[in-house]
Amino acid sequence: MTEPKGPLTNLVDRRTFLKSAAFLGGTVAAAELVPLALGTATRAQASYLTPGQEYILAKPENVIYTTCLQCQIRCLLKVKQQDGVVVKIDGSPYSAKQFLPNIPYDTSPAEAARMDGKLCPRGQAGVQTLYDPYRIRKVLKRVGPRGSGKWQTIDFNQAIDELVAGGDLFGEGPVAGL
Numbered sequence: 001m002t003e004p005k006g007p008l009t010n011l012v013d014r015r016t017f018l019k020s021a022a023f024l025g026g027t028v029a030a031a032e033l034v035p036l037a038l039g040t041a042t043r044a045q046a047s048y049l050t051p052g053q054e055y056i057l058a059k060p061e062n063v064i065y066t067t068c069l070q071c072q073i074r075c076l077l078k079v080k081q082q083d084g085v086v087v088k089i090d091g092s093p094y095s096a097k098q099f100l101p102n103i104p105y106d107t108s109p110a111e112a113a114r115m116d117g118k119l120c121p122r123g124q125a126g127v128q129t130l131y132d133p134y135r136i137r138k139v140l141k142r143v144g145p146r147g148s149g150k151w152q153t154i155d156f157n158q159a160i161d162e163l164v165a166g167g168d169l170f171g172e173g174p175v176a177g178l
Contacts (some may be wrong), residue, residue, distance in 0.1 A: 057080040058114045059113060063078055063079065063112075064078075064081065065094070066079055068119075068123045071122055072124055073097075075095065076094060076095035076097070076098060077090070077126070078093070086127050086131075089119065089124055089127055090116040090117055090119055091117025091118045091123075093116070098117030098118050099117035102123045130175040138153045139156050139158075141153075141154045145172075165177045
């Protein structure tokens with residue numbers, strides 16, 4: 001069997017390639033550990049906190065307990081915020097569905113803030129849903145013919161009144177109310 005001929009055929013054999021790849025991988029791994037060894041790692045770089053460091057998202061004043069609305073299960077959430085911005089969503093330790101065994105309801109919020117429950121990827125995507133630039137934030141009413149894509153913003157109370165009372169809402173005939 002003849003070996004292929006070409007300009008790059010004899011530059012790197014398999015053994016040299018594997019040794020070089022192992023060396024480069026080790027170098028990259030070692031470079032990640034240097035900031036940790038020197039004590040200059042930021043929280044984003046460090047995978048753990050030293051005893052002297054404080055995890056700001058574990059403070060009870062930065063935690064809100066609520067319910068997930070990403071599906072029909074309605075899991076209990078623990079939302080972590082920093083400077084008024086939601087940065088992380090975890091399962092609530094008060095729920096047996098997210099934290100087994102769940103903690104007693106009389107557990108202090110300061111202690112519960114340090115515990116994170118499990119949560120599915122759909123629930124964790126709540127941060128992206130909250131800050132989605134295309135999320136509808138106001139009540140919209142169609143003003144043109146169906147399919148025209150013309151909408152106007154109306155007051156929430158007006159929307160409730162129109163839904164309950166019905167009538168000629170779109171200029172296409174009467175619509176039954178609730």
